[in-house]
Amino acid sequence: MAFRPEDHSILAQIAFWGAGAAFLCGFISCVVCNIVILARTKALINPVDERELSRGEKMGRKFSRGTSVLVDDRFRSLRRAWSTSMAVTFLSFLAILTMIVTLGE
Numbered sequence: 001m002a003f004r005p006e007d008h009s010i011l012a013q014i015a016f017w018g019a020g021a022a023f024l025c026g027f028i029s030c031v032v033c034n035i036v037i038l039a040r041t042k043a044l045i046n047p048v049d050e051r052e053l054s055r056g057e058k059m060g061r062k063f064s065r066g067t068s069v070l071v072d073d074r075f076r077s078l079r080r081a082w083s084t085s086m087a088v089t090f091l092s093f094l095a096i097l098t099m100i101v102t103l104g105e
Contacts, residue, residue: 003104012103019095026089033082040078041065 005013038044043066050058069075069082 003100008103012099016096016099019092019099022088022092023096026085026087026092029081029085030089033078033085036078037069037075037082038066040075041069 005016008016043062046058050061053061069079
């Protein structure tokens, strides 16, 4: 039988819809953080001085620019926002899944 929130108490419904809202907000903030990371690190563009390089060298430089967000102090707040949004998305998904498994009879 499928899980239907309207068949359960108001507290279970609030928890289910609250976890759904948290998942949606966390997912949207993950996407926004990824876009901001790509824009600030300029990981998707080819600078003029790199156009003469081989394909492998270009990809290596793009990768090193993109992963600088993990170690550079300039990106500390962005790194914190990204990891928080990932955690919110994951934990709210687990909460929804737990409610579906335990309450869905």
